[in-house]
Amino acid sequence: MIPETAGPVILFSLPLAAAITVFIRPRWSVPVTLGASGVLLAAAVWVVGVVLQQGAWRHDIGGWTAPLGIGWNVDGLSAALLLLTAAVGLAGAVFHASRPAPLATVRDPRFFWPLWLFLWGGLNALFLAADLFNVYVALELVSIASVGLIGLAGGSAQAAAWRYLLATLLGSTIYLFGVALLYGRYAALDLALLTDGVERDGVTAVAAALMTLGLLLKAAVFPLHFWLPAAHGRAPPAVSAVLSAVVIAAGYYLLVRLWFGPFAPLLGTGVATLLGLLGAAAVLWGGLLALLQRRLKMLIAYSTVSQFGYGLLVFPLAAAGAAHPAWTGAVTLVLAHGLAKAALFLAAGAIVLRHGIDRLEALGGDQRGATLAWVAFAIASASLVGLPPTGGFLGKWWLAQAALATGGYFWLAILMVGTGFTAAYLWRALQAAVRPGREAGIDPATLSAALGLAALSLALSAAALGLAAPVLGVLLDAGPGAPG
Amino acid sequence: MVYLSLTGVLFVLGLHGLFTARNLLRRLLSLNILTTSVFLLFVVMARLAEPLDNVPHAIVLTGIVITVSTTAVALALVVRIAGRMREEDVGAAADTRGDVE
Amino acid sequence: MGVAGVIFDVLLALALTWLAWQATRAADLFHAVVSFIVFGLLMALAWVRLEAPDIALAEAAIGAGATGALLLSALDRLASRERRRRLLYEPGAAWGFWIPAGGALLGALTLAAWKLPAPGLGNEVRAALGVSGVEHPVTAVLLNFRALDTLLEIGVLLLAAITIWSLGRAPSPLIPAMPSPALPALGRLLFPVFVLVAAYLLWRGSHAPGGAFPAGAVLGAGAILMLLAGARPWIRSSERGPWRWILSLGLVMLLAAGIAGTLAGQAFFEYPPGTAGPLILLLEVAAGLSIALLLFALYLRGEPCEHGYRGKGR
Amino acid sequence: MTAAQWIGGLLVLAGIPFLLLGTLGLLRFPDVYPRLHALAKSDNVGLGLVCIGLGVQSGSLTLLLKLVLIWVLMLIASATAAGLIARTALARGLRPWGT
Numbered sequence: 001m002i003p004e005t006a007g008p009v010i011l012f013s014l015p016l017a018a019a020i021t022v023f024i025r026p027r028w029s030v031p032v033t034l035g036a037s038g039v040l041l042a043a044a045v046w047v048v049g050v051v052l053q054q055g056a057w058r059h060d061i062g063g064w065t066a067p068l069g070i071g072w073n074v075d076g077l078s079a080a081l082l083l084l085t086a087a088v089g090l091a092g093a094v095f096h097a098s099r100p101a102p103l104a105t106v107r108d109p110r111f112f113w114p115l116w117l118f119l120w121g122g123l124n125a126l127f128l129a130a131d132l133f134n135v136y137v138a139l140e141l142v143s144i145a146s147v148g149l150i151g152l153a154g155g156s157a158q159a160a161a162w163r164y165l166l167a168t169l170l171g172s173t174i175y176l177f178g179v180a181l182l183y184g185r186y187a188a189l190d191l192a193l194l195t196d197g198v199e200r201d202g203v204t205a206v207a208a209a210l211m212t213l214g215l216l217l218k219a220a221v222f223p224l225h226f227w228l229p230a231a232h233g234r235a236p237p238a239v240s241a242v243l244s245a246v247v248i249a250a251g252y253y254l255l256v257r258l259w260f261g262p263f264a265p266l267l268g269t270g271v272a273t274l275l276g277l278l279g280a281a282a283v284l285w286g287g288l289l290a291l292l293q294r295r296l297k298m299l300i301a302y303s304t305v306s307q308f309g310y311g312l313l314v315f316p317l318a319a320a321g322a323a324h325p326a327w328t329g330a331v332t333l334v335l336a337h338g339l340a341k342a343a344l345f346l347a348a349g350a351i352v353l354r355h356g357i358d359r360l361e362a363l364g365g366d367q368r369g370a371t372l373a374w375v376a377f378a379i380a381s382a383s384l385v386g387l388p389p390t391g392g393f394l395g396k397w398w399l400a401q402a403a404l405a406t407g408g409y410f411w412l413a414i415l416m417v418g419t420g421f422t423a424a425y426l427w428r429a430l431q432a433a434v435r436p437g438r439e440a441g442i443d444p445a446t447l448s449a450a451l452g453l454a455a456l457s458l459a460l461s462a463a464a465l466g467l468a469a470p471v472l473g474v475l476l477d478a479g480p481g482a483p484g
Numbered sequence: 485m486v487y488l489s490l491t492g493v494l495f496v497l498g499l500h501g502l503f504t505a506r507n508l509l510r511r512l513l514s515l516n517i518l519t520t521s522v523f524l525l526f527v528v529m530a531r532l533a534e535p536l537d538n539v540p541h542a543i544v545l546t547g548i549v550i551t552v553s554t555t556a557v558a559l560a561l562v563v564r565i566a567g568r569m570r571e572e573d574v575g576a577a578a579d580t581r582g583d584v585e
Numbered sequence: 586m587g588v589a590g591v592i593f594d595v596l597l598a599l600a601l602t603w604l605a606w607q608a609t610r611a612a613d614l615f616h617a618v619v620s621f622i623v624f625g626l627l628m629a630l631a632w633v634r635l636e637a638p639d640i641a642l643a644e645a646a647i648g649a650g651a652t653g654a655l656l657l658s659a660l661d662r663l664a665s666r667e668r669r670r671r672l673l674y675e676p677g678a679a680w681g682f683w684i685p686a687g688g689a690l691l692g693a694l695t696l697a698a699w700k701l702p703a704p705g706l707g708n709e710v711r712a713a714l715g716v717s718g719v720e721h722p723v724t725a726v727l728l729n730f731r732a733l734d735t736l737l738e739i740g741v742l743l744l745a746a747i748t749i750w751s752l753g754r755a756p757s758p759l760i761p762a763m764p765s766p767a768l769p770a771l772g773r774l775l776f777p778v779f780v781l782v783a784a785y786l787l788w789r790g791s792h793a794p795g796g797a798f799p800a801g802a803v804l805g806a807g808a809i810l811m812l813l814a815g816a817r818p819w820i821r822s823s824e825r826g827p828w829r830w831i832l833s834l835g836l837v838m839l840l841a842a843g844i845a846g847t848l849a850g851q852a853f854f855e856y857p858p859g860t861a862g863p864l865i866l867l868l869e870v871a872a873g874l875s876i877a878l879l880l881f882a883l884y885l886r887g888e889p890c891e892h893g894y895r896g897k898g899r
Numbered sequence: 900m901t902a903a904q905w906i907g908g909l910l911v912l913a914g915i916p917f918l919l920l921g922t923l924g925l926l927r928f929p930d931v932y933p934r935l936h937a938l939a940k941s942d943n944v945g946l947g948l949v950c951i952g953l954g955v956q957s958g959s960l961t962l963l964l965k966l967v968l969i970w971v972l973m974l975i976a977s978a979t980a981a982g983l984i985a986r987t988a989l990a991r992g993l994r995p996w997g998t
Contacts, residue, residue, distance in 0.1 A: 009847045013840055016740060020837060023747060024829040061733045062846070062854040068539075068709050070733045072853075111751035118744045125737060133543055137737040140550050141744060144557055148748035151561065158568065158752075162508070162561045169515055169554055170502065176547070177495070177522045183540065184529035187704040486594040487635060493602050501609030509656075509663065513621050514609045516652070520628060523640075531635045533705020541637050542726035545798055546738045548643050549876070552652050553745035556883035559659040560749045563886060566663050771979045778972070 007047035015121030022113040029113040037090040044086035066190035073130035076478035088342040091454040092238035098450035119145035143168040149239040160230040167227040175214030181207035194262035219251030222282035225305045232301040237349020244304045245338035272319030279312025280414045287421025322402035329398025336391030339462035343380035346455035347373040364435030369444025372452025379459035381426040391465025494521035625649030638794040646802035718861025720792040736839040746882040755887035772814030779807025797869040801876025808881040835875030907956030914948030929996040939981040
């Protein structure tokens, strides 16, 4: 066996195989899922290690090279996101498995696990894929699994699932139209081939515009974010965590892949500024709305809209000449956001379980059973705001350096104002913990410590990401997509 | 080619229907027409290529199966949502034949 | 072809445009759904005109057939018990943003599409066909060159069925107002024909248009017809029965074929030399069977109970 | 032109009026029952003649048999469908025209 190919093969096949297993034998769900999650996390760590050691590599599926065949592309960016998926996937599975059974937020527990594993498999397939149509199929896998998981919460979540489904299907259809145009122009679907062959002309520009529009819709970038808060706010906690942390990041990942790959010649100042302004608007608008929310999970959901705005700042900064620090900073920020946001949603899930309600004013009082969750919430908040030495700080630091180097003081200001908003709304949430509250909710003894621990481990990872700055820098430099 | 224009027309019709229709089922139909226009673009491209290119055919076959899956999920959701609305509003079931004569 | 062909194409395009307009705009929902089904059937003709017979087969069986059955049965549920007004959402402000954006895109899009050089991969496919194990290029692309897409696609189909099951139990069938003896008779008469046609299409796939997808669709349509004719759904969600295995069979086999390549020291999904032909046939049988059953499962719109239907949907 | 092609052409030509009349009936008859009548009768004969005509013209026995098989299946399907539509219409209380 060629050692380096085993990692992607495991990451691709194991979630799907486990999904089939738990579909056929629902009774084995929890052990199979947790076992597979552990193996997947190990495989992702290993893949990251291999990338660090020997750089990016490509695997031709079926031995067919592009343009005929499909390839897998393993580089720093995809390895980092695979690892993020595995971390959030494991923590979410642990959280979901250890919630108290009678209070399950899921209507039909038997189907949670296959859907969860299918979502994981779709995400891994997406991060590995180097082929634009393969990406589409993986995106649809992710979409349907997400819809199923949101809909599991029942009631009004089904309406949210419907809106999400419509938005995401529209996004992938528009994306596919762009893919068709590219295929007609270049007879290639492979990212690397397109990167080499792309020219600046009308067809390519239209294709780029369409694919970007579709992906902006999927990444819930302002003003196409309308579907996100309800869907992420109403889903079961573990589902909200993976949706906000990874599924949105998948759309963003593709945007970055395309604009730093095939479409790089098209990234002029105009396009880049437009994308940057969208990001800036998202930061401000999402931050403002998060500040106005009265329910904990909705606050966190709006925060996702706001935080992904930062990611788009990479485009104007890169176009202005600071491609390297901007790229590293934005990707780091997305990774740190993923870990922190998943931690926030899991912590919120545990807190809401404890109090039986998620209105902010009712979360105070006796915090036994939710202490760990609040600690996790605080640490994750620190990373999201960007306090040193967390991952959030590192990302913002690199972005700020890119802004300073290119004289982009407007983008720097956005960064600062956005940080202010983040601090304000998270402070509001944390304040709720120490208020005197009414006595309600369930017996804290029935809440497993694993709930809080799952959130805490993710929050600590987000914080520790800042300490891993040198490794992260090397990792993100590996690969054809990395600029500079 | 006639079909290339058809692609554009269907794309606009689908998009227009998706944004203006207020009925859930109608939006789904519009989305399906939008998807068909994308498939049509792929196949027109295959036809224009010399010699005939079979890769888009396989791609569209895959796409059709995916579309029927998403449509089925969407329809199941619509029916459940409608059912839930019905439970909330049993009294308003006076004219049950809103759509079919 | 000449002038007659062009006239036919224009007429077909006009008819398709009109039907699409009807499907999105008709005041009556039933009218819209029927327009959409006819649209699918005429699209099959368009695929034939564009020299894509495989897609025509799939469109007729899946696009118009299975989707049509799904739409009509959903419409039945919605229309007979539901006032249309109850299904509305207020369009959000974001939709307003979309309309000018879409219009602007179209102009650029038509302009761009006319100038496409369309180089195509026809030569590459022909060159590689010799070692692909099959003679029909579409099958070669689906199950050899781009087998990974097919794997994920079967995954999407299985996932869709699981998602639908997760929404609740299968609702009871609507009893027809005046049961007809002709339909069950037709079902009994035609089901063997469906099986025969499916087997034929499957076998044909290796050298001519056909293969697992049309075959599975035809078989699934036959099963749906039996259901309409009053047969009880024999599929069960039970863990003990073979149903969950058969539903997953296609994905299991494709995954196994993929991993086998890696275990043999080759690339993921690389077939050992000389075995591609029989392997692809095996995969097609498994995929066809799964597709048929999965389409049927999609049609049930919920998890079937131990005893077929329960009294009422959730 | 061989004799087979002449015969086939004539059969196709003979089928066309049936299809035309069926369509005319579909458009002009007053309600659902006579429309079904026009369709089920005329379409079957018209389609049969066209199928046989094309089969004869092709000069291949397998193709002729395939076309005839299509026709037979269409006969069964359209008869069943017509019956179902008529029953549904009756059940919904649609009275035949003139009664």
